[in-house]
Amino acid sequence: MHDLVFELEREVDALIDDLDRHPVARALFDGTIGAPDYAAYLQQTEHYVGVSPHLLQASGERLGATGRHPALARLLVEKAGEENGHERWARADRRALGIEAGDVGPNVAVQAYVLCHRFQAEQGSGAAFLGTAYVLEALSARRAPAAAQNLLARSPIPGIGRAVTFLRAHGEADQDHLGGLAAILRGFSEAEESLAILHSARSTRVLFPGFFGPRGEP
Secondary structure (H helix, E strand, O other): OOOHHHHHHHHHHHHHHHHHHOHHHHHHHHOOOOHHHHHHHHHHHHHHHHHHHHHHHHHHHHHHHHOOOHHHHHHHHHHHHHHOOOHHHHHHHHHHOOOOOOOOOOOHHHHHHHHHHHHHHHOOOOOOHHHHHHHHHHHHHHHHHHHHHHHHHHOOOOOHHHOOHHHHHHHHHHHHHHHHHHHHHHOOOOHHHHHHHHHHHHHHHHHHHHHHOOOOOO
């Protein structure tokens, strides 16, 4: 198995390349996204971020029950606490836009993301979600602060200054978290669970651009 963090960074690079080619994601990053697309993205963000604490907690408990990798199990449970309530930032930003989208459910990509990771957390490898956590935190650390700055500098959306809380706060938090996660993963060498971590990261890399797509049914 190659260095796990190196492999995960390759997934992050591939995801960023995909997002840079996605018209809505690219518009978010460069600060030119329209209000309806931004509101739709924030609502899908509520769905996938809102379920993260449960997935992290379940993953940590499953891994802890095996008695193996106690440091990883503790990290997952700690991260569940760190992520708790972050969906409220996205909800507050959407409301600040003044666009009420109604009871819009997760789109197909978000539904697939939740089901895939719920299976791993509850029945698969407890360590797997660390791959997704790394990819999402690396993406946020690299792009969220600049996206918030670009929105403030370029966006024609009225009141945009009140609608970048998620990007600002999540980006800052994930910059702090990423180094600790990388340090632990660099010392992780078990082949089977390393593959589960990498598979989780790849699944998220494939699904995440779809978070900018049409909604699912409520």
